[in-house]
Amino acid sequence: MKNLQEATERICELKGSLVALDTLVPALIDALPAPVRARLQGSFDTHAEVARTLMLPADISDLVLSSFERDVARIATSLRRVATAAQSGPVEALLLTTAAITTFARYRSLTRASGFFFRRDARLFLVSNRHVFADAASGHQPEHLEVVVHTDVQDLSRATVLGLPLFRDGLPLWREASDQAGPVDVAVLEIAPGQLPANAVLQAFEASDLQAGDEDIAIGDALTIVGFPMGFHDTVHHLAVARSASLASAYGIRFQRQGCFLTDARTHRGSSGAPVLRRRRQHDAGSGMPWQLIGVHSTRMDMHPRDEAQDESLGLNLAWYADVLNTLTADR
Template sequence: MIEALLLTTVPVGTYAGEQPLTNASGFFFERDGRLFLVTSRHVLHDEATAHHPDRVVIDLHDDAGNIASATGFSLPLYRDGTPLWRQGVDAAGEIDVAVLEVERAALPPTTLYRAFSPQHLLGRLDQVEVGSSLLVVGFPLGFRDTLHHLPVVRQAVIASSFGLRFQGQGYFLTDARTHRGTSGAPVVMRRAGPDADGGDLPWLLLGVHSARLDVGGRDLVADEALGLNCAWYADILLTLTGA
């Protein structure tokens, strides 16, 4: 038995033509019969680092009877020069989350995956307390179970008031050990209450991991890194996946 949570998340490799560029994480989100790959916006396009891939490749399990069987699936990022992904903006500026629609008909018919949906999003922000235990599911430094093509999880806790946008931005902070390659990973919390053990995917999708947060004046020799990270609120997915 493979835990459903591990089947929501896939490695995302970015390419310019045949040239590999970076590795990241992403996860599936479905709404109204449509399927989307969710990742960080800077994975798909980042002016600051002159990062301009034209496609991404994700690994898909293609045989439910053999979890070690997987295939690469390429998704173009542009059509006739127009970006195919959607990204968000709010009053504070750009949101580092992007979604790319996946044509279900193009997937191998035996593809094995799980997807989050609107029912996995929080109803109210005050349902979550600071210090709550979380998981970040992804591929740090591209690391994975190479035989079974599965992600790993890192433990985290909420490190800022979940009901308040940190410094006015659309994210909250997590305290977790993360690395490059984790960008775009889902940040989840186990459901609590009467339905905690029900369903195939008993998790709440709280956020999308973006980047580590650091202090500009930190002494790189004397001071350890903060170990804090930005996770953009997952409710932006309702906007990005709307008709």
């Protein structure tokens, strides 16, 4: 009985020590300069993956592994929330989620498009349309793509070009999805920690950004599409532009039985892959960005045939529901 009592007391002491460490870590993070915080986030993800690799083949209980994953996710979330304000610097964090995409066949530039970053636990993905990565119907077959990533939170004119291959050993590196209606025009390309520069400055949407919470979404609601129409953007600071939009079809209903909905907005080529966003009516300043990611812009809609002399373009666009990202970024 005495040994049991001593063990219980020791466990309580350890719990108290862990609580103290949990209090100390956020304080240390908060005291770090902004560039160091950004590097710490990437370094933590890398070291967590190394630890995960070492533990999986070891003789360790499932309870230890699940506790490790839970605490890694908790710490990573804390790091990202602290980094949101630090990394955004003089600009709204939303603009650091988007990236201009240029596709290439060898050294020849093919197309320009929009994309954005999405994080699932410790893994980072570039999201865009499936037809940006490859489109057999139009003969679009790039071999790699490039995205621009900021490298200085205080001087947004400083950036680097990140090259990402689309194939390895002849097999595509991106992930795509389909449903009962056919292919979904959304794809993700994973970015390994080693592919990003140590001083990369970016923001990423997360699974929580897909949720509406207690708010209703109704037809006619105001939306925002952030991207690079016709490649246009702030070329000095490497920032996307935002176009106003509205919800043009019943949200939650699969338009024409496909996993998409309509927006009413003026869009152009180059906007493919842009995030479609709704500003939350209620938002806690400490809980990340005040935006819900509801879709991925794909293409303009029009009537064919249309008398161009008498009828204007519909001005409608197709966007795919963003919850497909839960499927595309799941562990495999």
